[in-house]
Amino acid sequence: MKFQIASPSHYFTDLRLPWSRHLNDWPEEHFVEVARGIHRNVVKFISHKDQVYALKELATPIARNEYRLLRELEELGLPVVEPVGLVTHRDENVSAAQSNGAAPTTSVENRGLLITNYLVGALPYRIIIQQGISPEQMHQMLDALAELLVRLHLSGFYWGDCSFSNALFRRDAGLMAAYLVDAETGELLDELTDRRREFDLDLAHTNIAGDLMDLEASVGLPGQLDPVDLADSLVERYRNLWAELTRSDVFDPEDQYLIEKRISRLNELGFDVEEMEITTVDNGKQVKMVPRVVEHWHHKRRLASLTGLQVQENQARRLLNSLNRYRIILSEQDGRDVPLPVAAYRWIAEVFNPSVQTIPHELKGGLDDAELFHEILEHRWYLSEASGSDVGMPFASKSYVENVLKKRV
Amino acid sequence: MASIKFEKVIKSYGDVNIIKGLDLDIHDKEFMVLVGPSGCGKSTTLRMIAGLEEITDGKLYIGDRVVNTVHPKDRDVAMVFQSYALYPHMTVYENIAFGLRLRKMAKDEIDRLVTEAAETLGLAHLLDRKPKALSGGQRQRVALGRAIVRKPSVFLFDEPLSNLDAELRVQMRAEIANLQKRLGITSVYVTHDQVEAMTMGDRIAVLHDGNLRQVGSPLDLYDTPANVFVAQFIGTPNMNILKMNVSEDGKQLVHADVTINTPDNWKEGVEARKGKEVFVGFRPEHVRGSEEHEWKNTAVINGKVSIVETLGHEVVVHMSLDHEKKEFIAKMDVHKTPQLGSTVELHINTDKLHLFDGETEERL
Numbered sequence: 064m065k066f067q068i069a070s071p072s073h074y075f076t077d078l079r080l081p082w083s084r085h086l087n088d089w090p091e092e093h094f095v096e097v098a099r100g101i102h103r104n105v106v107k108f109i110s111h112k113d114q115v116y117a118l119k120e121l122a123t124p125i126a127r128n129e130y131r132l133l134r135e136l137e138e139l140g141l142p143v144v145e146p147v148g149l150v151t152h153r154d155e156n157v158s159a160a161q162s163n164g165a166a167p168t169t170s171v172e173n174r175g176l177l178i179t180n181y182l183v184g185a186l187p188y189r190i191i192i193q194q195g196i197s198p199e200q201m202h203q204m205l206d207a208l209a210e211l212l213v214r215l216h217l218s219g220f221y222w223g224d225c226s227f228s229n230a231l232f233r234r235d236a237g238l239m240a241a242y243l244v245d246a247e248t249g250e251l252l253d254e255l256t257d258r259r260r261e262f263d264l265d266l267a268h269t270n271i272a273g274d275l276m277d278l279e280a281s282v283g284l285p286g287q288l289d290p291v292d293l294a295d296s297l298v299e300r301y302r303n304l305w306a307e308l309t310r311s312d313v314f315d316p317e318d319q320y321l322i323e324k325r326i327s328r329l330n331e332l333g334f335d336v337e338e339m340e341i342t343t344v345d346n347g348k349q350v351k352m353v354p355r356v357v358e359h360w361h362h363k364r365r366l367a368s369l370t371g372l373q374v375q376e377n378q379a380r381r382l383l384n385s386l387n388r389y390r391i392i393l394s395e396q397d398g399r400d401v402p403l404p405v406a407a408y409r410w411i412a413e414v415f416n417p418s419v420q421t422i423p424h425e426l427k428g429g430l431d432d433a434e435l436f437h438e439i440l441e442h443r444w445y446l447s448e449a450s451g452s453d454v455g456m457p458f459a460s461k462s463y464v465e466n467v468l469k470k471r472v
Numbered sequence: 473m474a475s476i477k478f479e480k481v482i483k484s485y486g487d488v489n490i491i492k493g494l495d496l497d498i499h500d501k502e503f504m505v506l507v508g509p510s511g512c513g514k515s516t517t518l519r520m521i522a523g524l525e526e527i528t529d530g531k532l533y534i535g536d537r538v539v540n541t542v543h544p545k546d547r548d549v550a551m552v553f554q555s556y557a558l559y560p561h562m563t564v565y566e567n568i569a570f571g572l573r574l575r576k577m578a579k580d581e582i583d584r585l586v587t588e589a590a591e592t593l594g595l596a597h598l599l600d601r602k603p604k605a606l607s608g609g610q611r612q613r614v615a616l617g618r619a620i621v622r623k624p625s626v627f628l629f630d631e632p633l634s635n636l637d638a639e640l641r642v643q644m645r646a647e648i649a650n651l652q653k654r655l656g657i658t659s660v661y662v663t664h665d666q667v668e669a670m671t672m673g674d675r676i677a678v679l680h681d682g683n684l685r686q687v688g689s690p691l692d693l694y695d696t697p698a699n700v701f702v703a704q705f706i707g708t709p710n711m712n713i714l715k716m717n718v719s720e721d722g723k724q725l726v727h728a729d730v731t732i733n734t735p736d737n738w739k740e741g742v743e744a745r746k747g748k749e750v751f752v753g754f755r756p757e758h759v760r761g762s763e764e765h766e767w768k769n770t771a772v773i774n775g776k777v778s779i780v781e782t783l784g785h786e787v788v789v790h791m792s793l794d795h796e797k798k799e800f801i802a803k804m805d806v807h808k809t810p811q812l813g814s815t816v817e818l819h820i821n822t823d824k825l826h827l828f829d830g831e832t833e834e835r836l
Contacts, residue, residue: 103557104635122635170638228557247635259524262544272574277559280566291574 064155068148069134077111082176083153085169086120100187100228108181115181116147123151125247126175132220132246133179139218140360142211143243144231145180184429185231185242192278198286200239204232205271205293207241209300212267213308215243217356219255221263223248226270234430236377236437268298308334311353313344322352329354330361333376369407372415374433381437386410414456421460426468439463474535474548474625474658475500476521481530483516490516492682493530501656503649505673507663508705512679514662518628521660523547534626550624552632558603558611564590565599568617589621592654608640609647616651627652629661633668645672666706670694678702696826700833703753703826709788711753712800715830722746725827728795730820732771738827741836749830756788758821759802761810770819775800777810791816 064082081089086105095110105120121129126149133146153171188204196204204227212225222229222243229245255263275290284290308329314321326336338355362379366372366386374382390406401409418439419432427435443459454462476498483491491513498504506514519525520532523544531538539547558567565586572582590596593613603611619627629648633641649672652659663669669676670690677687678701686698697703703711716725716732722742725732732752734742742750759773775791778799787809789802802818810816827836 101557101560125635172638256524256526258526258544259519262522262524265545269571269574273559273570276566276570276573277561280559281561291576294574 064150065152066148066150067130069130069146080109082150083171085171085174086118086176087169097181098186098190100189100231102228115183117144117179117181119177119179121175121177121247123173123175126151126177129246129249130175130177132249132251135251136215136218136220136243136246141214141218141220141243142240143246144182146177147180148178150176150178179244182231182233182242182244184431184434185233188227188230188232188274189278191232192285193282196285198288201285201288201293202296203239204241205297206300207232207235207239208267208271209297209304211241211243212264212301213304216255216260216263216305217308219252221250221252221255221259222246223250223263223266224270225263225267227274228270233375234434235375236381236434237441238377240375240377264298264301267301268294271297304332307332308354308356311351313349313351316343316347316350325352325354329356333361333363333380335361335364369404370411370415372411372433374431378433378437381440382415382433385414385436385440389414418456418460421457422464422468426464426471428468428471438467442467475502475533476504476626476658476660477531477533478517478520479531479533481520481532482528483513483520483525484528489528490682491520494684496677496684496687498658498660500658503652503659503661503672503674505661505663505669505676506679507666507669507676508679508685510664511681513682514664514679515630517679518630518660518662521547521626522549522551522628547626548624549626549628550619550622552616552619552627552629558614560603563600563602564595564606564614564617567603567614568595568621571618572621585621585623586617589617592620593617593651609643612640612644613647613651616648620651620655620657625658627657627659629659631663632661633663641668648672667708670706676706678705680705696835697753698835700751700753700828703828707755709756709801709803711755711826712759713751713753713828714796714798714800715749716752718742718745718748718750720747725750725752727752729775729793730771730773732820732822732825733769735769735822735825738825738836741827745830745836750836751828751830751833753826753828754820754824756801756803758824759800759818760804760821761808762817762819764805764808765819765821767819767821767823769822771822772817773800773820774815774817775802776815777812780809780812782806782809791818 080093086107089107093109094107095115097108097115099106099108107118109116109118119126130146130149133143136143137145153174153176191204192201208225208227208230211230212222215222224245224247229243230241231244233240233242272290272294275284275293278284279290312321312325322339322341326339329336334356336354336356340353340355342351343349344351360376362383363374363376366374366379366383369386372382386407389410390401390403393401393406393409415436419435422435430438439456439460442463443454443456446454446459446462478494478496481491481494482489494517506517508514516525520527521534523539523542527540532540534547534549559570562570568589569582569586572585587596590599593616595610595613595617598606598610603614606614632648633644636644645668661672673690675687675689676693678685678693680701686693686702693702693706697706700713704713714727714730716727719726722739723734725734775793777789778792779790781788785806787804787806789804789810790799791802792799828834829836
């Protein structure tokens with residue numbers, strides 16, 4: 064048997080588990096129940112040292128390929144489940160203890176086990192929709208999936224099976240963020256041709272229609288939305304974002320500010336510009352600008368560099384807004400411009416930490432600190448609207464615990 | 473219905489040629505299997521048919537039409553993947569029909585097409601069932617139903633069985649091959665598994681390093697491999713290949729461990745290679761103990777038994793040669809299994825030899 068472990072934070076080699084047996088033959092006592100989607104392959108969840116891991120049974124070459132791809136995508140900083148390890152050669156040099164002394168009923172010859180870290184706070188689309196969401200939230204999920212597909216394509220990744228089923232969704236400052244959880248059919252290329260990109264989008268269109276029609280047949284869709292319309296809208300969202308990120312602009316050489324404007328718009332969308340190609344056209348009368356957008360999570364990286372906080376993109380956008388507002392207040396109080404790094408330090412100490420520290424651990428309900436802070440900001444806004452003046456963060460935090468979190472429990 | 477023709481097709485990425493001038497005719501209604509090791513270009517070839525890879529040079533025809541620049545959606549081909557999952561809350565009917573609904577087809581037309589596909593697939597009596605009430609094979613047929621309901625001119629299969637367990641894979645090979653015969657739709661099937669290729673294809677195209685090494689029926693490839701690569705790629709266990717010298721008079725093929733009288737049917741091929749090297753191939757089933765055969769023309773070879781694999785009615789015996797650090801393999805009767813470590817004298821059926829040029833590795 065051979066273990067490959069990808070992450071030093073997960074030395075997951077508990078040899079008491081029956082690795083040499085097909086997952087179908089493992090005793091049920093090893094598994095834990097978590098929110099899960101529909102899987103084509105056998106997928107089970109186990110708990111080890113306070114962490115939950117997903118185990119997936121695959122043919123060895125496919126397991127190897129998926130393990131490698133997830134690692135490469137993770138290194139590129141893309142939103143994917145964290146690959147933890149791969150178990151192969153499960154029928155070789157196996158002790159009786161490892162096989163639990165019993166002959167396996169299903170062969171594991173040429174079968175691999177892929178281990179990924181269970182993404183805390185992320186849910187399958189089916190659970191989210193079954194729990195009840197508004198049409199607006201349904202559209203947010205489509206936005207998140209379209210954005211994920213665009214990001215993967217910008218990095219040269221051909222998914223080959225983009226669907227709601229193969230993604231997980233996490234709350235992200237009132238919006239949704241999508242994570243790739245299944246890369247079995249994927250390929251990471253130097254550059255994705257338009258033909259393959261279009262084909263990938265077509266597969267996504269079909270798969271998402273299927274996912275939503277299935278949901279319609281079981282629990283229905285929010286607001287009687289039509290699955291075909293929703294699937295069509297995913298394509299439209301993808302195309303709009305792709306065009307926004309990759310289109311070239313032609314403008315008058317006098318209008319240099321348009322370059323700044325374009326970069327600013329791309330940053331606003333969460334992307335950075337690695338390179339801007341600018342050429343003169345029409346005998347120098349016009350300038351053509353082609354941005355090369357390869358990196359992303361602009362706000363996430365910006366916030367991390369200022370505060371060390373590791374959060375999702377929309378959360379980062381929200382938190383940066385709060386930080387910038389606080390900087391203005393500080394500058395007014397001091398009568399001079401407070402440098403951003405100084406404001407960041409004080410914002411963490413005086414605004415962010417005190418707000419989230421008012422929340423008892425047992426009331427957090429699986430939400431991370433950034434999401435809780437976002438909800439406090441929302442709550443503050445509602446309270447301030449109702450009272451006609453700003454209620455401030457300390458009051459909003461306490462009210463949020465008493466009037467929102469305690470009622471959720 | 474459609475034929476497919478590759479005419480001197482080249483596919484390059486930068487300076488690297490992935491497909492190096494492919495000429496291949498796939499006949500109307502034929503089941504063609506593209507097989508070869510990883511990186512041979514088989515998936516790229518399939519993707520060129522689908523329109524997902526642009527062709528660098530040459531022409532690709534589907535039917536009478538050159539499709540080099542035709543958009544994938546306009547090629548009338550259907551890709552069948554390994555990844556089909558059935559939707560658990562939808563009936564068999566809905567699982568087959570959903571792609572048509574997505575295309576906003578009229579309900580009557582959807583009804584007609586689904587009913588027709590279900591009849592072809594033997595699923596007509598199961599249309600109201602949910603996937604959990606189906607057997608593994610029936611589920612796979614429903615998945616195929618999604619592809620056939622669109623009535624494409626060409627089916628493209630990209631390793632569709634690679635993640636199935638062994639039992640279901642064997643079952644599905646037969647399902648797909650039978651279905652293809654019934655539908656009579658031109659099909660191109662990519663696999664790295666030569667057993668799958670041999671059991672499914674009307675013809676097989678063997679690719680290696682971007683070159684087409686041979687195309688022919690499974691038996692053609694097995695009985696008359698065109699080169700050393702095909703000889704060793706097709707057949708399990710692999711064909712034994714020895715590098716031997718042609719004697720100066722051309723009457724013998726000589727190796728330190730075995731001397732073979734040149735069979736009559738090879739004399740002409742050997743004539744121009746007197747005193748030169750050739751590759752000599754013999755399949756494991758054409759090596760036996762002296763009491764195990766009634767072959768007319770044989771050559772003696774000695775080997776030391778290193779591995780014995782029992783397959784039930786027969787054993788696969790790996791033996792090492794005395795004078796060359798190389799193994800050869802024999803398939804023997806299970807009751808005549810030699811002892812591990814013993815040295816045994818075996819006979820090669822020289823009427824079943826394969827000879828290849830020592831330099832080009834092409835068949836003589």
